[in-house]
Amino acid sequence: MRLAGQGSVRLYRRLLRLYPASHRADYGRLMSQLFEDQLRAAWSRGGRRALVELWGRALLDTAYNVVLEHLDRWSEPMRNGSRLLLAAAAAVLVAPFTFVALNLLQYGLHLSIPWNPHELLWPQVRFTVWRYLYDAVIVLSAPLALGLLFTRQLQLRWRPQADALAWVVIRKGDRIGLGLMALCLLLIATMGLYFIGENLPCILGQRLAC
Amino acid sequence: MPEKRTPDTVPQNPPSGPHLSAAMFYILLCLADGQKHGYGIMREVEQRHAVSLGPGTLYGAIKRMLEAGLIGEAEERPDPRLDDQRRRYYRLTPAGHAAAVAEAARLDGLVSQARAKRLLPDPRPEPSGT
Numbered sequence: 001m002r003l004a005g006q007g008s009v010r011l012y013r014r015l016l017r018l019y020p021a022s023h024r025a026d027y028g029r030l031m032s033q034l035f036e037d038q039l040r041a042a043w044s045r046g047g048r049r050a051l052v053e054l055w056g057r058a059l060l061d062t063a064y065n066v067v068l069e070h071l072d073r074w075s076e077p078m079r080n081g082s083r084l085l086l087a088a089a090a091a092v093l094v095a096p097f098t099f100v101a102l103n104l105l106q107y108g109l110h111l112s113i114p115w116n117p118h119e120l121l122w123p124q125v126r127f128t129v130w131r132y133l134y135d136a137v138i139v140l141s142a143p144l145a146l147g148l149l150f151t152r153q154l155q156l157r158w159r160p161q162a163d164a165l166a167w168v169v170i171r172k173g174d175r176i177g178l179g180l181m182a183l184c185l186l187l188i189a190t191m192g193l194y195f196i197g198e199n200l201p202c203i204l205g206q207r208l209a210c
Numbered sequence: 211m212p213e214k215r216t217p218d219t220v221p222q223n224p225p226s227g228p229h230l231s232a233a234m235f236y237i238l239l240c241l242a243d244g245q246k247h248g249y250g251i252m253r254e255v256e257q258r259h260a261v262s263l264g265p266g267t268l269y270g271a272i273k274r275m276l277e278a279g280l281i282g283e284a285e286e287r288p289d290p291r292l293d294d295q296r297r298r299y300y301r302l303t304p305a306g307h308a309a310a311v312a313e314a315a316r317l318d319g320l321v322s323q324a325r326a327k328r329l330l331p332d333p334r335p336e337p338s339g340t
Contacts, residue, residue, distance in 0.1 A: 019266075023273070026273065027269040027272075027273065029296075030248055030265075030269060030297075030298060031265035031266065031269050032265075033248075033249075033296065033297070034248050034249055034252065034265040034268065034269075035265050037249045038249075038252075038265075041253075057262060057264055058264055058265070060264075061264025061265065061266045061267055062264075062266050064266070064267075065264070065266030065267060065270050066266070068270060069266075069270060
């Protein structure tokens with residue numbers, strides 16, 4: 001048993017290299033020790049035949065769990081990226097929020113605030129690229145932020161014993177995340193109403209120059 | 211006389227615990243009566259439930275349960291003369307105990323439903339009246 005056992009343990013330790021390094025560092029020695037214990041018990045129970053059975057189970061166990069641990073490791077940045085996504089969404093929201101707020105102040109409360117580049121810059125010079133970029137940022141920022149916040153709510157879970165290996169779960173939202181999602185929806189609704197209100201006459205054909 | 215369970219008396223919404231894999235529940239059951247090391251857990255699961263947990267499955271489940279706070283590493287160790295000091299011992303945490311109770315109740319609810327649907331015999335049959 002001694003030679004076969006030593007060879008088996010060496011081979012199993014090589015197999016452990018297939019696991020992610022972090023998992024190996026935390027549990028490699030313990031897994032190797034457990035396999036050694038299993039080897040000893042299998043030999044005393046059933047000799048070579050039991051060793052072959054043990055190796056069959058160990059190979060299946062390793063193949064399955066190596067995949068699982070790598071998947072788990074890849075999903076970790078997603079979990080850790082939660083704050084980053086929140087910060088990115090909040091940063092992206094600054095532009096449309098400022099735009100809507102200043103529009104409300106200027107056209108709703110009739111405060112003369114010189115802020116609009118459409119009025120300040122572009123009548124004099126045609127910065128076409130900047131104009132399109134500005135419009136794109138204002139229009140697309142809120143849906144982009146909503147997408148980032150929604151992605152943050154998704155979580156990958158690995159369920160080896162369930163019907164599926166992995167599935168996506170929608171996490172229960174926190175106050176800040178839900179608040180920002182509500183703000184996104186409000187901004188999208190406001191800009192949507194503004195767009196419809198401004199362009200409805202064109203859509204209905206009541207105005208020629210749009 | 212014990213209440214006879216009918217489909218009406220069977221709990222329709224058995225209590226649901228956190229999602230535990232079978233391996234996790236076996237480990238929680240093992241640790242319910244005291245701290246154990248990995249090999250001890252593996253042996254008990256094999257003897258009591260005829261399920262073989264490989265090193266990858268066992269330590270994968272242990273890692274996830276440690277992260278979830280369901281189990282913890284035991285600080286007190288058995289007498290060094292009796293034990294291999296390289297081993298790590300694990301114990302159930304209050305959260306792990308609650309998860310085990312919830313999962314056992316969920317399974318109990320399923321078994322009750324199976325009995326009510328006559329998939330399992332009633333463990334307390336009514337007296338025959340003779």
